[in-house]
Amino acid sequence: MTSKESPPKLSAAVEEAWIAFLRAHRHNMAAVEAEFRAGGYPPLSWYDVLLELKRAQTGLRAVDLERRLLVAQYNVSRLLLRMERAGLIHRTADPADRRGRRLHLTDRGRQLQEEMWPIYAPVIQEQLGAALSDDEARQLTLLLNKLHQEKPC
Amino acid sequence: MTSKESPPKLSAAVEEAWIAFLRAHRHNMAAVEAEFRAGGYPPLSWYDVLLELKRAQTGLRAVDLERRLLVAQYNVSRLLLRMERAGLIHRTADPADRRGRRLHLTDRGRQLQEEMWPIYAPVIQEQLGAALSDDEARQLTLLLNKLHQEKPC
DNA sequence: TTGAAGTCAATGCAGTTGCATGTAAATCAT
DNA sequence: ATGATTTACATGCAACTGCATTGACTTCAA
Numbered sequence: 094m095t096s097k098e099s100p101p102k103l104s105a106a107v108e109e110a111w112i113a114f115l116r117a118h119r120h121n122m123a124a125v126e127a128e129f130r131a132g133g134y135p136p137l138s139w140y141d142v143l144l145e146l147k148r149a150q151t152g153l154r155a156v157d158l159e160r161r162l163l164v165a166q167y168n169v170s171r172l173l174l175r176m177e178r179a180g181l182i183h184r185t186a187d188p189a190d191r192r193g194r195r196l197h198l199t200d201r202g203r204q205l206q207e208e209m210w211p212i213y214a215p216v217i218q219e220q221l222g223a224a225l226s227d228d229e230a231r232q233l234t235l236l237l238n239k240l241h242q243e244k245p246c
Numbered sequence: 247m248t249s250k251e252s253p254p255k256l257s258a259a260v261e262e263a264w265i266a267f268l269r270a271h272r273h274n275m276a277a278v279e280a281e282f283r284a285g286g287y288p289p290l291s292w293y294d295v296l297l298e299l300k301r302a303q304t305g306l307r308a309v310d311l312e313r314r315l316l317v318a319q320y321n322v323s324r325l326l327l328r329m330e331r332a333g334l335i336h337r338t339a340d341p342a343d344r345r346g347r348r349l350h351l352t353d354r355g356r357q358l359q360e361e362m363w364p365i366y367a368p369v370i371q372e373q374l375g376a377a378l379s380d381d382e383a384r385q386l387t388l389l390l391n392k393l394h395q396e397k398p399c
Numbered sequence: 400t401t402g403a404a405g406t407c408a409a410t411g412c413a414g415t416t417g418c419a420t421g422t423a424a425a426t427c428a429t
Numbered sequence: 430a431t432g433a434t435t436t437a438c439a440t441g442c443a444a445c446t447g448c449a450t451t452g453a454c455t456t457c458a459a
Contacts, residue, residue: 103367106383107375113390114374118271119316120394130418138445156407163272168446170409175444192407192454214256221267222260224392230259236386237266239377241273283447291415309437321416323439328414345424345437 121220128216134209138164138172139181143198143206146182152195154187181205274373281369287362291317291325292334296351296359299335305348307340334358 125137134140141162146153159169173196176182181202184194198206225233278290287293294315299306312322326349329335334355337347351359378386 103371103375104380104383106380106387107370107378110378110383110387110390111370111374113387114271114274116316117390117393118267121267123316126417136417136445154407159407163269163276165447166408167410167448170407171445174409190407190455192452194408217260217264218256220393221264222256224395225260225263225389227257227259229389229392230257230263232385233263233389234259234266236378236382236389237263237270239382240270240373279447289415289447307437312437318417319438320418320440323437324415327439343425343437345422347438 124220125213125216128212129209132212134205134212135179137213138162139176140206140209140213142172142176143181143202143209146196146198147203147206152185152187152197154190154193154195156193158196176202277373278366278369281365282362285365287358287365288332290366291315292329293359293362293366295325295329296334296355296362299349299351300356300359305338305340305350307343307346307348309346311349329355 122137129136129140142158145158145161149157155169155173156166158164158173159166162169164172173182173184177184180199183197183199185197187193187195221230275290282289282293295311298311298314302310308322308326309319311317311326312319315322317325326335326337330337333352336350336352338350340346340348374383
């Protein structure tokens with residue numbers, strides 16, 4: 094999938110953007126995870142699942158989460174196991190495809206999502222909203238979304 | 247450090263930028279790590295250390311890495327342990343501060359960095375360089391760098 | 400149909416990260 | 430100079446991730 098990797102040949106602008114990107118991400122994630130931990134809440138990965146399940150009324154499958162969250166299959170599998178053990182989700186047999194199971198939020202899961210959002214949102218605001226105008230945020234979205242568009246062959 | 251987290255109140259633009267940011271990062275990191283693994287090389291975190299040590303001729307301390315790489319102290323500590331075991335770095339007593347040790351690249355460490363860059367650079371180019379013009383890359387850098395500036399109190 | 404190929408999910412094992420805490424040395428306040 | 434605080438680093442333990450493989454089921458082709 095990757096080209097032949099011989100001459101590095103990166104423009105300084107690209108390299109700097111890459112560095113800025115990595116640093117910004119680490120900084121932001123540290124802030125988010127710290128807030129969740131400080132409040133005694135589980136990590137962001139759990140929240141992501143809770144939110145996806147909440148949004149999709151229809152019972153999602155693990156493979157749907159995998160694609161939406163860009164998380165590896167085995168990590169989804171085990172994350173769901175832990176969340177089921179914690180009473181946040183439950184899984185029901187899928188009549189249409191007996192390989193997989195449908196995922197559902199429990200009341201406790203739904204409640205947790207609702208508790209975590211008021212922790213999460215202010216961090217987003219602090220980290221991103223406070224630093225950028227809405228216009229800049231839109232610019233950022235546009236630039237970032239260019240990064241994973243399908244390229245023409 | 248965080249405000250009082252009561253009303254979420256995020257603009258749609260900010261929320262979308264946040265999502266785009268997280269997705270772009272997962273996408274990019276998956277590509278980078280996949281390339282390193284495919285070549286039989288260690289993960290990006292190892293490369294980061296190798297590069298920092300190469301750039302800083304003077305023996306860095308673990309705490310310097312912690313700050314430059316935004317990695318937690320205990321992770322730096324254990325990453326260095328693993329890299330030392332792998333023969334990539336060595337640590338010498340610091341005459342000026344006997345709590346810590348100075349870090350140095352071994353020949354093997356330096357060689358590994360030089361081998362990994364030709365894997366890494368093309369991924370950066372693919373993920374970021376191919377999608378953005380230099381001008382856009384500079385815009386992105388500016389926007390991202392706003393995210394972790396010290397804010398005026 | 401039916402057997403090959405593909406898809407959905409789980410798991411053993413090793414590597415890595417997070418949390419809490421510990422130890423030693425430096426620094427600071429008095 | 431000396432006890433309290435801070436700084437640098439390490440580590441036990443639990444949680445999480447990555448890799449490779451497996452099992453179960455579905456789909457596709459002939």
